[in-house]
Amino acid sequence: MSWVNAVIQGMLLGGQYALIACGLSLAFGVMRIVNLAHGDLAVCGAYLGLVLSSVLGVPVWVTLPLLLPAAFVVGMGLQAALFGRALRHGVLAPVLVTFGLSIMIENLLQVAATSDPRGLNGGALTLASFHITGGITVSWLFLTAFLTACAVLSCLQLLLSRSSWGRKVRATADDLDTARLVGIRVRPVFATVAGIAVATAALAGVFIGTIGTFDPQAGANTLIFAFEAVVIGGIGSLWGTLAGGVALGITQVVVGEVNQAYAVLAVHLLFLAVLTVRPGGLFTSHQSAAQVRGLGGVGGVRGQGVPG
């Protein structure tokens, strides 16, 4: 029965990974930018939640209506100030700029908040759990995180496929120049996408901070896990990202059941194995494989490399 338990817990853990990863996936899918500061932005979200909830004296959930719009604005600002400019400097610049940003964020947090691990006040939800048969206990908090991930991904998917904003985003993602030609103003599209990416990262950060603890250096690992979820699931596919996150979570918990020391190693090896065998991800089409390898199925000259 412990194996069933491990799979269930792993699946729920995977929801958290997917929640962090969806912003990364969206930003890459639309703007072709791999934001190496994404994990650090999630950690910033957790710190902002910490500040708001301790100032207002309420559980962190109550602060979300303040926190998420703030994160959205930060994302738009970053796009205007850094990412948009970096994209105009060729394919290496976004990688270098976001890496520099990541170093800055980690160390600014270090200065402002010291390296003490912190946790967030999640109210009554933190310790609540319920039993399913056979001694399997599910934490309400983990379940909420998983369901939130599903809800966020569904909303994004609906917005992308049904709304006029979504049509603009998809057109821009498919071909930037043609999108401009048919009258789409690309800058606001990019700004809103970056805003959503950072807002989802901040939301994920709040869950990370409520479920466990966080410190200024937590962003790097967060980024790696999120990125692995994106690649395993397949680039540009939001449901693939969820599947990738769940695959990671299950691997981590099931291997951890055998030997905790090998859990993270197993996740990394799964990722490298997927890269070797199916670089396009487990759940996607041929086109996204070409994107990872940089043949640039999208936008021709904006491709970033060719297979080695």
Place this chain on the structure above:
Amino acid sequence: MFRSASAAFRNAEPPASGSVAVEVSRWNRAASVFSGASVLVVAALAAVPFVIGGPAEQPLITLLTFVAMASLWNLLAGFSGLTSFGQNAFIGVGAYALYLVAVHGVNPFAGIVLAAVAAAVVSLPVSAVVLRLSGGYFAVATLVVAAVFQIVATLSPSVGGTTGVSVPGLASYSDVLREALTYWATLIVAVASVAGVYLLVRRTFGLDARAVGSDPVAAASSGVRVGGIRLLAFVAAAGGTGAVGALIALQTLYVEPTSVFSIQYSVDMLFMVLIGGMATIEGPIVGALVLFLLQETLSAYGAWYLVIVGGLAVVATLIASRGVWGFLSERLGWSLLPVGYRVRGRAPVPPPSPDT
């Protein structure tokens, strides 16, 4: 077989005659003077243990390590477009390889060469995985590889697990001799890295690599063997970085997973190359000097020092994308270690064009 486009360019004869006579040249007087001066500087540096000794050795070892790391990262990212943030993986492999050969009785100083070979060999299977990717994907995949190596070292009791191991085989040296030998080894590795990268990019490889770095699709369609170029750059940089890792183990006398696999090494490499100027030989040396001075003056401020490092990297990328050296050489027309060619008209002399 396609003849590579850059090879064609390299072998192109200057147009014999016509309306404008042009002169294609690579070497210049400044380069001769600078090369001569470099030889003198290296000779002076080699004499430091005899003349000044210990107090000057430690800071110079740091600086020379920076020069080697920056030049090697420049070969990867600057010339070949491979922005690896996981080069700390090869620092760690080099350090552990030095420990392993020293345990088996090899002289630790001779072990540096074996550590470099070990890192190059390890980079082959790594390249098979990560070189399938490009851009940010390549960058994060290299981060993951470094994380895997660190965990594997942590889980291996034979190399001390989380606590690490001290480097054996050095007890027979006096402290003064050991420090001097470490210093000379660092000097050799630094000079070999700069000279090696320079000689490599002066060959056809240099033009091919820059073609691959700026547009792999166009490079491939011009007949450049993209895969081979990227593989050579990756393996050469890994081998050199492994030698640097072995030197770091010799300096600290202790190999411990969290310090030898620290991502700080990759951050430093990125910073030096960006600040100094990518895809030039002189740039990484300038960047190493800048980082060295920053570290000497600001490291007391701890995290703020790294905030400044990160901020300068962002600013350098967005505003001064050619770095300090790029800025200087553009303004002053300097090219001390030229890797490109200059084309000058003989009649009314136009302003010198920047390096190709």
